[in-house]
Amino acid sequence: MKQHDVIISGLNMELTEAIKNMVHEKAEKLFEHEDHIIRMRVELEYDPHQSTHQKEFIAKGQLEVRGNDHFASAATDDLYKSIDQIVGKLDRMLRRRSRLKKVKRKDTHHVDIPADIPKASSF
Numbered sequence: 001m002k003q004h005d006v007i008i009s010g011l012n013m014e015l016t017e018a019i020k021n022m023v024h025e026k027a028e029k030l031f032e033h034e035d036h037i038i039r040m041r042v043e044l045e046y047d048p049h050q051s052t053h054q055k056e057f058i059a060k061g062q063l064e065v066r067g068n069d070h071f072a073s074a075a076t077d078d079l080y081k082s083i084d085q086i087v088g089k090l091d092r093m094l095r096r097r098s099r100l101k102k103v104k105r106k107d108t109h110h111v112d113i114p115a116d117i118p119k120a121s122s123f
Helices: 017-033 079-106
Strands: 006-011 037-046 057-065 070-076
Antiparallel strands (some): 037 057
């Protein structure tokens, strides 16, 4: 099994082994879909200053791939739910990117040149 580059950081909270293992397990799903992922960054944050005590856990994810990077974030009252949501969002982004590549490859368009081009004569 190939070891993938997953960077996990926590703000206002301590990262336990269980949280790290859960993030790595969820990240493996993304690495299976796309071979060109360079690294994944996950930032987990606890916001204790929420006055309503709702959506206190914020998870932000960044996938570095060839081309444009993908960013996703989710805020819920459960840390594991936030992680699940960002992985789901990033997975949808990767599937959309893959689908658009296939459509672009299959949909060859005809180049229309408005000028008359003389035909080359054979010798």
